[in-house]
Amino acid sequence: MCETVCGNRVLGRESAGLPWVRVSPASVFPALEPLLPRVSKPVQYVGGELNAQAKPWDAAAVHWALMYPDAYEVGLPNQGVMILYEVLNERADALAERCYAVWPDLEALMREHGVPSFTVDQHHPVGAFDLLGVSFSTELGYTNLLTTLDLAGIPLHARDRDESHPVVVAGGHAAFNPEPIADFVDVAVLGDGEEVVGDITDVVREWKTSGTDRRELLRRLANTAGCYVPALYEVSYDTEITGVTPVDGAPATVQKRTTTDLDEWPYPKAPLVPLAETVHERASVEIFRGCTRGCRFCQAGMITRPVRERSLEGIGAMVDSAVRSSGFDEVGLLSLSSADHSEIADITKGLADRYEGTNTSLSLPSTRVDAFNIDLANEISRNGRRSGLTFAPEGGSERIRKVINKMVSEEDLIRTVSEAFAQGWRQVKLYFMCGLPTEEDEDVLEIAGMAHRVIQAGRAASGRNDVRCTISIGGFVPKPHTPFQWAAQAHPDVVDARLRKLREAVNSNRKLGKNIGMRYHDGQPSLIEGLLARGDRRVGAVIERVWREGGRFDGWSEHFSYDRWVSAAAAELEPLGVSLDWFTTRERGESEILPWDHLDSGLERDWLWTDWQDALSEREQDDCRWTPCFDCGVCPSTGTDIEVGPSGTTLIPLTVLNPVGRELGA
Numbered sequence: 001m002c003e004t005v006c007g008n009r010v011l012g013r014e015s016a017g018l019p020w021v022r023v024s025p026a027s028v029f030p031a032l033e034p035l036l037p038r039v040s041k042p043v044q045y046v047g048g049e050l051n052a053q054a055k056p057w058d059a060a061a062v063h064w065a066l067m068y069p070d071a072y073e074v075g076l077p078n079q080g081v082m083i084l085y086e087v088l089n090e091r092a093d094a095l096a097e098r099c100y101a102v103w104p105d106l107e108a109l110m111r112e113h114g115v116p117s118f119t120v121d122q123h124h125p126v127g128a129f130d131l132l133g134v135s136f137s138t139e140l141g142y143t144n145l146l147t148t149l150d151l152a153g154i155p156l157h158a159r160d161r162d163e164s165h166p167v168v169v170a171g172g173h174a175a176f177n178p179e180p181i182a183d184f185v186d187v188a189v190l191g192d193g194e195e196v197v198g199d200i201t202d203v204v205r206e207w208k209t210s211g212t213d214r215r216e217l218l219r220r221l222a223n224t225a226g227c228y229v230p231a232l233y234e235v236s237y238d239t240e241i242t243g244v245t246p247v248d249g250a251p252a253t254v255q256k257r258t259t260t261d262l263d264e265w266p267y268p269k270a271p272l273v274p275l276a277e278t279v280h281e282r283a284s285v286e287i288f289r290g291c292t293r294g295c296r297f298c299q300a301g302m303i304t305r306p307v308r309e310r311s312l313e314g315i316g317a318m319v320d321s322a323v324r325s326s327g328f329d330e331v332g333l334l335s336l337s338s339a340d341h342s343e344i345a346d347i348t349k350g351l352a353d354r355y356e357g358t359n360t361s362l363s364l365p366s367t368r369v370d371a372f373n374i375d376l377a378n379e380i381s382r383n384g385r386r387s388g389l390t391f392a393p394e395g396g397s398e399r400i401r402k403v404i405n406k407m408v409s410e411e412d413l414i415r416t417v418s419e420a421f422a423q424g425w426r427q428v429k430l431y432f433m434c435g436l437p438t439e440e441d442e443d444v445l446e447i448a449g450m451a452h453r454v455i456q457a458g459r460a461a462s463g464r465n466d467v468r469c470t471i472s473i474g475g476f477v478p479k480p481h482t483p484f485q486w487a488a489q490a491h492p493d494v495v496d497a498r499l500r501k502l503r504e505a506v507n508s509n510r511k512l513g514k515n516i517g518m519r520y521h522d523g524q525p526s527l528i529e530g531l532l533a534r535g536d537r538r539v540g541a542v543i544e545r546v547w548r549e550g551g552r553f554d555g556w557s558e559h560f561s562y563d564r565w566v567s568a569a570a571a572e573l574e575p576l577g578v579s580l581d582w583f584t585t586r587e588r589g590e591s592e593i594l595p596w597d598h599l600d601s602g603l604e605r606d607w608l609w610t611d612w613q614d615a616l617s618e619r620e621q622d623d624c625r626w627t628p629c630f631d632c633g634v635c636p637s638t639g640t641d642i643e644v645g646p647s648g649t650t651l652i653p654l655t656v657l658n659p660v661g662r663e664l665g666a
């Protein structure tokens, strides 16, 4: 019998040409349990949350381990993982279990005691699954993938894996340039996951009965829409990339998947309720996907086009299902810019009516100044706390806001916050970025003036002195598939110096400055994120070296080591004639082949280049929801169209839950 054993993983067949069979693995919990009293927050590793699922292993033909490559407290609320977990488990032929990155204290004990990577649902060893799907929201999770692979006994390099190993599938926004992790993943999935996970399941199920080898499986996956198999593309270099050549029948380009008619995909239906503290403790309902505002820095907006709204009826049903199944007392109405839903006023009023007098409150985690109005804010807070309003002007000066296409005037902002302060709000939070293309010190220093005027307007409107404004500033990272993909990233020294001057400018007026809080992260992690975001396959060796030298949880400031990344980049890149600076602070030319050019987000490259030139000329671009199409390319290339209301539906008719008992709906 041909057989491979790793931990509890057993896969084999009697001889070539016969089906691959996975034997039901034993739980690793008996080995894990004695270690748990010795680690921090052990409850995060035990599973059994409300709405968790535990299907019988043998009933499924295809087994998925779904990983969020960060700690449980960050990973559990992730919507992408929750959606795929439900979608897959609804299939009779599939089983999905979750896993998260283990903290270094448990990692050390697992190595000492030979405990492999495990899922939290049934503590099956990750190596026993057919597929390991990893959702990357941020590139700084790459080193955590390597820890999981290594602890699972899965070879780090895809080329060293055989039929007995899981297929490692990367998804999420970072997968739109998976080249830095091309050595470590078998497949990268571009775009929405709801449908493609089903297609991959079909391919793997059929392959398992075919008796063919892993290469054949990769070939089949490479010809599945939305799936990119890096091993089937050869990349040549001469400092810059000179060519990307598909081999073995792989397509020349891979196009993203786009799920249309979101009402058909009302997931998650039953959100997971965490056992341990997590970053968000609320149910989330995605009210639309995509954004065509055209903010030039925003990768999420660009790669999720076009806009697809859920109907009021669909949203009402999802909120009801989420609240009933989870017992959460807060529902977040999620999207990239929630106040932009064409029926947002009806949604918020309807939901506020429905839950008035109950413990259920609403939140709009992402809003824009110009779409937001105080009626909306009042509806949202009717049943909850008035903790503060958050807006994201992103740029301090009018000029830089034209460069980034964030069409928010200071006048709009001041008018909105004045109204909010007049109606009893006491605090606003403003988000900005530093290090934007063409940015000078003056652009950043204007943030101080804006914050001062917010305090003055707030005092005038409220008649009180205790109004507060917090400015929160992040370092800008140019991302693939955006008009800024060609831009030079600012060096951390430049960003840090500008932020020091900004702090001085905020405090130059002590009477106003004392009511202004300032939060920022130093620029060094942003530079590394930039390396990983726009890197090519040569960056894989840097990731591996950092990981071998102890790099873990790079998204956490207490674990991140800039020096470790800088020295690994010098060791691995400079012998090849490139460097950390080459990948980050260098502006690219129009004709340069970018590492992700063969991965199609739907956006025309020419359109992106023109938009980049418009940015440099400080020319703005409208939102195609309300103006004629400006030919970004997404709708024709993906066979989709914008899907916006009015939907002609109402919230599902439910009895209002409060004692007054008004009727809602049709």
Ligand code: SF4
Pocket: 292, 305, 306, 307, 624, 625, 629, 630, 631, 632, 633, 634, 635, 636, 641, 642
């Ligand atoms: S193709 Fe036109 S309508 Fe579709 S997202 Fe692009 S600009 Fe908007």
